Amino acid sequence: MGILGEFPDLFLTGLWLTVQLSILGSIGALVVGTVIALFRVSPIPPLRWLGVAYVEFFRNTPLLVHLFFLWLGLGALGFRFWTTDTFGTIFRAAAVGMALYHGAYVAEVIRGGLLGIDKGQIEAARSLGLSFVQTLRYVQLPQTFRATVPPLGNIGIALIKNTSLASTIGVAELLQAADIVESRTFRSDEAYGAVLLLYLVLTIPASLGVNWLERKMLIAR
Amino acid sequence: MRSILVRVSALGVIAAVLVAACGGGGGSTTASPSAAASATAAAKPKFELASYQYSIQTKGKLRVGTREDNIPFGLKNPATGKFEGFDVDVVREFAIAIFGAEAKADPDKFIEFVPVVSATRIPTLKDNKADMVAATFTVNDERLKEIDFSTVYFRTGQKILVKKDNTTIKSVADLKDKTVCTAKGSTSEKNVAAKNKDAKLLLLDSYPPCLIALQQGQADAVSTDETILFGLVKQDPNTKIVGDYFSDEPYGIGVAKGRVQFVPFLNKVIADMIADGRWTALYKKHITPVSGDIKDGPHDKGRPSS
Amino acid sequence: MSPFDAISAAVCGTPGIRCDTWHLFVDPTIIRFFGEGLRETLMLSVAAVLLSFAAGMLFALGRLSTRAWIRWPSILYIETIRALPVLLLIVYLHIKGTTIFRPIMSPFFGEDFDLPLFWAGVLGLSLYTSAVLAEIIRAGIQALPRGQTEAASALGLSYVQSMRFVILPQALRLMVPAMMGQLTTVIKDTSLVSTIGVFELIRQGRVIYTQYFNPLEVFLYVAVIYFVICFALSQASRRLEIRAPLEAKVKIQEIQLRDQVA
Numbered sequence: 079m080g081i082l083g084e085f086p087d088l089f090l091t092g093l094w095l096t097v098q099l100s101i102l103g104s105i106g107a108l109v110v111g112t113v114i115a116l117f118r119v120s121p122i123p124p125l126r127w128l129g130v131a132y133v134e135f136f137r138n139t140p141l142l143v144h145l146f147f148l149w150l151g152l153g154a155l156g157f158r159f160w161t162t163d164t165f166g167t168i169f170r171a172a173a174v175g176m177a178l179y180h181g182a183y184v185a186e187v188i189r190g191g192l193l194g195i196d197k198g199q200i201e202a203a204r205s206l207g208l209s210f211v212q213t214l215r216y217v218q219l220p221q222t223f224r225a226t227v228p229p230l231g232n233i234g235i236a237l238i239k240n241t242s243l244a245s246t247i248g249v250a251e252l253l254q255a256a257d258i259v260e261s262r263t264f265r266s267d268e269a270y271g272a273v274l275l276l277y278l279v280l281t282i283p284a285s286l287g288v289n290w291l292e293r294k295m296l297i298a299r
Numbered sequence: 300m301r302s303i304l305v306r307v308s309a310l311g312v313i314a315a316v317l318v319a320a321c322g323g324g325g326g327s328t329t330a331s332p333s334a335a336a337s338a339t340a341a342a343k344p345k346f347e348l349a350s351y352q353y354s355i356q357t358k359g360k361l362r363v364g365t366r367e368d369n370i371p372f373g374l375k376n377p378a379t380g381k382f383e384g385f386d387v388d389v390v391r392e393f394a395i396a397i398f399g400a401e402a403k404a405d406p407d408k409f410i411e412f413v414p415v416v417s418a419t420r421i422p423t424l425k426d427n428k429a430d431m432v433a434a435t436f437t438v439n440d441e442r443l444k445e446i447d448f449s450t451v452y453f454r455t456g457q458k459i460l461v462k463k464d465n466t467t468i469k470s471v472a473d474l475k476d477k478t479v480c481t482a483k484g485s486t487s488e489k490n491v492a493a494k495n496k497d498a499k500l501l502l503l504d505s506y507p508p509c510l511i512a513l514q515q516g517q518a519d520a521v522s523t524d525e526t527i528l529f530g531l532v533k534q535d536p537n538t539k540i541v542g543d544y545f546s547d548e549p550y551g552i553g554v555a556k557g558r559v560q561f562v563p564f565l566n567k568v569i570a571d572m573i574a575d576g577r578w579t580a581l582y583k584k585h586i587t588p589v590s591g592d593i594k595d596g597p598h599d600k601g602r603p604s605s
Numbered sequence: 606m607s608p609f610d611a612i613s614a615a616v617c618g619t620p621g622i623r624c625d626t627w628h629l630f631v632d633p634t635i636i637r638f639f640g641e642g643l644r645e646t647l648m649l650s651v652a653a654v655l656l657s658f659a660a661g662m663l664f665a666l667g668r669l670s671t672r673a674w675i676r677w678p679s680i681l682y683i684e685t686i687r688a689l690p691v692l693l694l695i696v697y698l699h700i701k702g703t704t705i706f707r708p709i710m711s712p713f714f715g716e717d718f719d720l721p722l723f724w725a726g727v728l729g730l731s732l733y734t735s736a737v738l739a740e741i742i743r744a745g746i747q748a749l750p751r752g753q754t755e756a757a758s759a760l761g762l763s764y765v766q767s768m769r770f771v772i773l774p775q776a777l778r779l780m781v782p783a784m785m786g787q788l789t790t791v792i793k794d795t796s797l798v799s800t801i802g803v804f805e806l807i808r809q810g811r812v813i814y815t816q817y818f819n820p821l822e823v824f825l826y827v828a829v830i831y832f833v834i835c836f837a838l839s840q841a842s843r844r845l846e847i848r849a850p851l852e853a854k855v856k857i858q859e860i861q862l863r864d865q866v867a
Contacts, residue, residue: 138789138835139828140796142807147824150508153515154621154821164478164501164517183865232863242690246800247508248501253693254483258502260700261484270697274689281688285863292859504800507815514818534815 081268085259092255093276099173099241099251100280104234106177111184118189121210129185136182141243145175149247165248172244180237187229191222231288238280252276343399351561355430356397363390364415364423364432364553370530371585372435375414382412385585386433389452389552389569392577393431396568421445424555431565432553435526447558448551449565452578454597456544457490460521460528462513463537468520470542474498477519480509487523490546510535524548529589540590549597573597623819630826635813642809643830649723649795649805653730654788660731661738666768668743679739686736687864692797695729699801702728726798734791737864741783744856745776783857785842789835790865796831806830 082089117129136144148171159170195218203213245254256273260266346353355361365386366373372386391406398409413429420432424446438448459479461468468477475497481487483502491498501518503509510531512518521531526548528540552565572578573596582594583604592601617624629635667679686694702720710720749772757767799807806827814823 134836135832138793138832138839140793140807140831142796142799143824143828143831146508146820147828150511150515151821151824153512153517154819155619156515156621158517164512165499167517168501183862187862229859229862232859233865235863236865239688239690242692243797245692246504248480248503250502253690253696254502256693257483257696258488262489266697266700270693270700274693277690277693278685278688282684285684285688288863505802505811507811510815511818511820535818 081259081263081265082272085255088250088255088258089252089272089276091250092252092273095169095244095249095251096238096241096280099169099176099244099249100234100238102173103176103180103237103241106173107180107184107233107237108230110177110181111188114181114185115188115192116214118185119192133182133185136179137186141175141179141240142246144179145172145243145247148175165250168244168248172241172247172249176237176240176244180233180240183233183236184230187226187233188222191226192218194225195221228288228292231284231291235281235284235288238284239277242277343401344396346564347560349559350564351430351558352397352564359398359409360411361390361394361397361409361431362411362413362429363393364413364420364429364434365390366416366434367412367414369435369526370533371589372526373433381407385453385581386435387412388581388585389572390431390433392572393565393568396564420553424553427555430554430558430561434553436550436553437548438551442553445556447554447556447562449554449562450569451549451551451597452569453550455525455548455550457487457523457546457548458525458528458540458544459542460513460531460538460540461519462516463539465519465539465541468541471495471545474520474522478517480512480518480521481523482506482509485523486546491522494545506531510538513538525590529586532589543600621821623817623822626817626819626822629813629817630822638813639806639809639826639830642804642806643834645723645803646792646795646805649726649730649798649803650788650792652727653734653791653795656727656731657734657738657791658784660735661742664735664739665742665746668739669746683736683739686733687740689733691730691733691794692800694732695726695797695801698729698732699725722798722801722803726795726801726803730791730794730798733864734787734794737860738784738787740860741780741787741857742776744860745780745783746772748779748856749775780857782842782845783861785838785845786861789838789842790861792835792838793831 114129114132117125118133120126120129149168152171153167158167159174161167161170199217199221200213203217208216241251242253244251245257248254250258252273256269259269263269343356346356365382366384367375367382369384371384373382373384374387375382390410394406394409395402398406402409413423415423415429415432415434417434420434420436421442423429424432435453436442436448438451442448459468459471459474467473471491471494474491474495477498478501479491479498480501480503481491482505484504488500488502491500501509501512503512506521506523506527509518509521513521514535514537521528524546525540525544532538532540552569554561554565569578572581578597579593579595587593587604590601591604593604594601613624616622664679664683667675668683670676670679699722702725706720753771753775754767757771762770795805796807799805799811802808810823810827814820
């Protein structure tokens with residue numbers, strides 16, 4: 079893979095930005111997803127409807143549209159994600175887009191986990207005097223997270239792959255590195271081959287990890 | 300004695316006829332539009348029988364490959380159905396040069412337009428679907444192996460597009476630390492990086508989002524072939540093209556190999572057009588509104604129009 | 606000034622919000638223009654799904670084969686493709702497409718055969734989706750009770766016959782909702798082929814916003830169109846949900862979450 083050595087900056091920046099987007103996007107998706115999941119199970123109807131609307135909207139629209147909307151759509155209004163450097167704007171738009179989009183999927187998984195908890199436990203907690211919020215915090219959510227970790231891991235893997243879409247709004251992540259190297263050298267096999275391997279390096283260990291977690295969770299049940 | 304005399308005079312008559320014919324059909328020299336224009340009768344230019352332009356004249360139609368969605372070179376007007384543009388008008392001059400005064404009134408009567416895109420230009424010539432291709436066709440060595448080209452009739456290259464009120468960027472050197480937007484997979488990106496390594500390149504998959512980024516101030520400039528920039532200026536008149544060319548794209552008329560005398564004929568028409576000002580008039584009509592400059596010929600550097 | 610006027614003045618006065626272009630979105634010519642993009646999107650999706658289904662079926666059966674020389678290449682194909690971003694596959698096939706297909710297609714289409722953009726996009730989409738569908742189909746087959754295969758062979762049916770008449774029909778019936786879910790995903794993925802130049806829905810939107818300078822409105826409009834189509838599909842697939850065994854449902858969800866692309 080000599081081509082990696084010929085363009086070390088491009089590929090290293092690409093790899094680093096991909097990793098950054100994956101981590102930030104995942105954390106953001108977890109936060110967003112938890113909030114939306116709580117909306118969906120909340121006793122307040124408007125919040126419930128908001129939750130449903132959010133999930134259905136993001137699950138039925140392409141990520142590409144969201145990225146462009148966040149960058150050039152909000153950009154038309156003058157919004158730059160609190161930075162003056164365009165490259166900062168596109169990165170933040172991509173990170174936010176990843177978080178909002180995958181957050182919808184995370185929300186569904188967490189909601190499933192919340193609903194799956196034995197009603198008896200919730201009743202027991204309530205009879206012990208715990209409020210809705212306290213029950214949530216000490217009984218439901220911890221169990222939910224354990225049960226939902228494998229599906230969340232799967233979403234994480236999808237997220238890593240989806241960071242490639244950030245290249246369409248100019249972010250110099252891994253796929254963009256391949257595009258640039260190809261357009262300069264015309265060595266498409268080497269350029270895309272190298273990036274292909276790097277993606278495998280990122281996703282396959284994660285997949286194996288999730289598979290292992292899945293088996294572990296099954297045993298724990 | 301008598302038979303020799305007869306034979307010699309017969310030869311002389313034949314020779315005289317031949318001389319008259321050859322003198323009259325002296326190839327391209329008599330085919331100049333000015334000569335046709337000044338002829339009072341509907342005079343068709345006379346060509347040598349072997350020449351390709353003669354066969355076109357006999358057929359009565361000049362088949363031309365041209366673009367149909369390129370401002371300002373080749374565009375099919377959706378309202379009128381007529382073709383417009385710089386390349387198209389140059390083709391009309393060729394038609395007049397071949398068909399004479401009759402064509403001057405309505406050149407399109409003698410032209411059959413064959414729409415082409417970049418990838419189909421050479422195949423259209425090789426398959427004999429068109430006599431010539433006038434479609435922003437850059438001359439390069441690789442292509443010269445497959446087809447012939449006329450002399451350069453338009454010269455363009457990479458330039459820079461900025462907002463109309465921009466006063467800081469005037470050339471490639473001014474792009475230092477500026478955000479320059481261009482499309483992936485083109486030589487534009489490489490050219491900017493080569494000329495100014497301190498320029499910050501924003502790479503998208505096409506030019507429309509680049510234009511929006513420029514409008515919103517998220518990009519300071521867009522850089523690519525001038526001809527693409529023309530289209531962007533047309534879409535957003537609040538932009539302007541600046542700087543000198545930093546790449547070279549010479550356009551020629553594409554012709555299939557083996558067309559007898561056709562390329563010299565085209566070259567003569569082109570040279571005449573440049574000499575008598577018709578080329579400048581076409582440039583003013585099609586290019587100046589978007590480029591903001593005037594040129595006297597394809598090799599002229601150009602000066603501001605206003 | 607009524608509150609309504611005040612609000613619309615505030616909204617329309619904001620730079621970036623182009624109220625003057627809103628009339629376009631109900632203009633018949635513009636609607637038809639977007640309709641052409643939508644038609645291209647749907648054609649891409651259908652072609653991709655059909656191709657992926659055929660290929661996915663092959664690889665699913667390959668994955669289940671008892672012969673190692675069939676099984677391992679299938680596993681390699683499926684797991685590698687699933688681990689890669691779709692966009693990578695689409696872009697790479699677009700660049701290499703002509704080189705790969707010219708030798709095959711030139712007897713039919715001539716030496717100058719260029720792989721049309723539409724088909725380059727379909728191929729990229731299909732390559733990815735076939736791996737996902739292969740896993741979904743496999744999950745369906747494996748979810749059937751063992752009794753089915755045993756009963757079939759007891760009745761004297763060969764492998765092919767038992768697959769064709771017993772196993773696959775049942776497995777595919779179970780998989781219908783999952784496959785409709787995948788169709789929704791494919792429709793969303795077609796947005797990615799806009800990057801290689803295909804004039805599907807998003808690219809049509811691009812033509813509009815470059816002319817009228819209203820990206821905000823156009824993105825929302827396009828999002829709504831996608832939403833309407835995909836939402837309708839997902840509702841339909843929910844209606845069609847047949848009671849499948851829990852393991853199958855869990856496995857399907859796992860596959861779909863991992864391979865959920867834009």
